[in-house]
Amino acid sequence: MEERPFGKIGVKFPILSFGAQRVVDGHGCSESQAVKILNHALDRGIQYFDTAWVYSGGQSEERVGKVARHRRKEMWIATKTITRTAKESRLQLEESLRRLQTDHIDEWRLHNIWSLEELDKVTGPGGSLEAAIQARDEGMVRYISISGHTNPWVQVEALNRFPFDSVLCAVSVLDHFILSFAEEFLPIANARGVAIIGMKVMGLGILAPFYEKALRYTLSLPISTAIVGMETMEQLEKNLVVAENFKPLTDEERLGLFREIMPQVTPQRVMWKAEDWENPTSWKKR
Numbered sequence: 001m002e003e004r005p006f007g008k009i010g011v012k013f014p015i016l017s018f019g020a021q022r023v024v025d026g027h028g029c030s031e032s033q034a035v036k037i038l039n040h041a042l043d044r045g046i047q048y049f050d051t052a053w054v055y056s057g058g059q060s061e062e063r064v065g066k067v068a069r070h071r072r073k074e075m076w077i078a079t080k081t082i083t084r085t086a087k088e089s090r091l092q093l094e095e096s097l098r099r100l101q102t103d104h105i106d107e108w109r110l111h112n113i114w115s116l117e118e119l120d121k122v123t124g125p126g127g128s129l130e131a132a133i134q135a136r137d138e139g140m141v142r143y144i145s146i147s148g149h150t151n152p153w154v155q156v157e158a159l160n161r162f163p164f165d166s167v168l169c170a171v172s173v174l175d176h177f178i179l180s181f182a183e184e185f186l187p188i189a190n191a192r193g194v195a196i197i198g199m200k201v202m203g204l205g206i207l208a209p210f211y212e213k214a215l216r217y218t219l220s221l222p223i224s225t226a227i228v229g230m231e232t233m234e235q236l237e238k239n240l241v242v243a244e245n246f247k248p249l250t251d252e253e254r255l256g257l258f259r260e261i262m263p264q265v266t267p268q269r270v271m272w273k274a275e276d277w278e279n280p281t282s283w284k285k286r
Helices: 031-043 055-074 086-100 116-123 128-138 152-161 188-192 208-219 233-244 251-264
Strands: 001-003 012-014 016-019 048-050 076-081 107-108 141-148 165-170 193-199 223-231
Touching: 012 016, 016 233, 031 055, 031 223, 031 233, 048 193, 048 223, 055 076, 055 086, 076 086, 076 128, 086 107, 086 128, 107 128, 107 165, 116 128, 116 152, 128 141, 141 152, 152 165, 152 188, 188 193, 208 223, 208 233
Parallel strands: 016 048, 016 223, 048 076, 076 107, 107 141, 141 165, 165 193, 193 223
Antiparallel strands: 001 012
């Protein structure tokens, strides 16, 4: 696979990375299947594994940990804290380390910062950013990250407040048309040398019928790598084929994909950019 620099950190990763949210019982993936899938991903060159404390009550981290126990040196592990205070985030980090069976996290993320109010919480006194900085100073965390699904202006402001090493953001073809990270955030982050990890590549499954072009769309963007959630060996193999033979979309392919996708771009379908995820009837206001 093509490899790209990961911001200013001095490492490179293949363009396809592993989103581990779905290798859990809730998605029909048993522990033995998860371990086989994760090991096969490593065997095929994937190095970057994204998980979170909150995914399926910790089951995602536990399954990544079962592989990391034996192959930690081959893996870059990113996990997340969902809380907003330093005290709670520290507790989550300690639990993540136990589940992942490691003494350090390569990249720790302040997760789903969707508004300036949320950003104020994590970057203010007693916020989770304090825990991240302390953990980095103690060697428990190597790099500090932030993620956002909703409003690119929030992540731009985050970079103005703190030199985050990386940002995980929503850059599916669905996201191109509304509150666009691709248009509003990527140029700024790239100019500052921030590593960019693409997510929501398949739009929570909405883009599965277009998976090849959807993946190629995201990989064609100026990002460091893209995490794709995979719960079966078949999904992993299909995505590896696209990534190993990656060719950027042509202008004609991109235009054709836009035309196909546009009817899907509604708050009900792209609910992570809706005012209310549970009742997605209108778009998030700036």
